[in-house]
Amino acid sequence: MTDRTCDLATDAAVRARSVARYRRRAAGYDATCGPTWPIRLATIETLGLRPGDRVLDVGCGTGLSLPLLREAVGPNGRVWGIDQSPDMLAQARRRVAEAGWSNVHLLETPAQGLRLDDRVDALLFHYTHDILRSTSALDALLGCARPGARVAVAGIKFFPRWLAPLNLWVYLKNVGYNGAPGELRTPWDRLAPRLTDWEWQPTQWGMGYIASGRVPEAGGR
Numbered sequence: 185m186t187d188r189t190c191d192l193a194t195d196a197a198v199r200a201r202s203v204a205r206y207r208r209r210a211a212g213y214d215a216t217c218g219p220t221w222p223i224r225l226a227t228i229e230t231l232g233l234r235p236g237d238r239v240l241d242v243g244c245g246t247g248l249s250l251p252l253l254r255e256a257v258g259p260n261g262r263v264w265g266i267d268q269s270p271d272m273l274a275q276a277r278r279r280v281a282e283a284g285w286s287n288v289h290l291l292e293t294p295a296q297g298l299r300l301d302d303r304v305d306a307l308l309f310h311y312t313h314d315i316l317r318s319t320s321a322l323d324a325l326l327g328c329a330r331p332g333a334r335v336a337v338a339g340i341k342f343f344p345r346w347l348a349p350l351n352l353w354v355y356l357k358n359v360g361y362n363g364a365p366g367e368l369r370t371p372w373d374r375l376a377p378r379l380t381d382w383e384w385q386p387t388q389w390g391m392g393y394i395a396s397g398r399v400p401e402a403g404g405r
């Protein structure tokens with residue numbers, strides 16, 4: 185098996201586990217997101233969106249970030265939300281239909297292999313651990329962005345070493361949401377080397393993070 189075939193097989197297994205998990209979680213998902221709301225606001229703020237911008241909400245789930253993104257880019261911008269879970273996306277669809285936004289586009293698709301009809305100015309990865317761990321997903325997503333596009337990421341990670349005993353709890357918390365729950369020490373380490381201006385800061389006493397960077401300008405990093 186080549187490395188590439190092996191990656192694709194892993195991706196498929198991880199994705200299947202994730203879809204099954206979100207089938208069970210979708211109905212109660214929004215009710216669990218209250219405590220991370222300040223992180224959502226701060227992460228979106230990091231994108232520095234302006235009216236008219238085009239933004240991609242990667243793994244948009246039930247669409248909790250969509251109203252904030254739509255408000256930031258206004259009626260002349262564009263928002264895409266993509267997610268592979270039909271159960272999560274059904275709720276996002278209801279949200280968009282009720283709001284009547286014509287410039288918010290939802291696609292039920294894996295991030296792996298994604299193509300859009302336009303290049304985006306900004307990418308949001310809000311609690312999308314499995315996607316961050318997939319090289320083929322990152323290839324496709326960064327390919328949808330214009331050079332210089334802004335990227336913001338938030339998620340869960342292990343506590344620093346001095347709080348290591350608590351990491352069993354972090355791992356068990358993550359298992360319920362992700363098909364590839366490991367790699368929690370530096371979950372961003374497949375994305376960060378592909379961006380410029382990368383920076384990150386811990387949240388929640390070290391068990392979370394917010395990070396940002398930029399897609400390199402054409403011709404270099």
Ligand SMILES: C[S@@+](CC[C@H](N)C(=O)[O-])C[C@H]1O[C@@H](n2cnc3c(N)ncnc32)[C@H](O)[C@@H]1O
Pocket residue numbers: 199202203206217242243244245246247248249266267268269272293294295296309310311312313314315321361
């Ligand atoms: C923890 S939820 C986050 C949802 C949303 N970003 C939020 O902040 O509320 C992770 C989402 O990523 C989606 N997801 C996981 N792997 C994916 C993949 N390979 N392609 C597309 N979506 C994926 C799941 O279906 C789920 O809706």
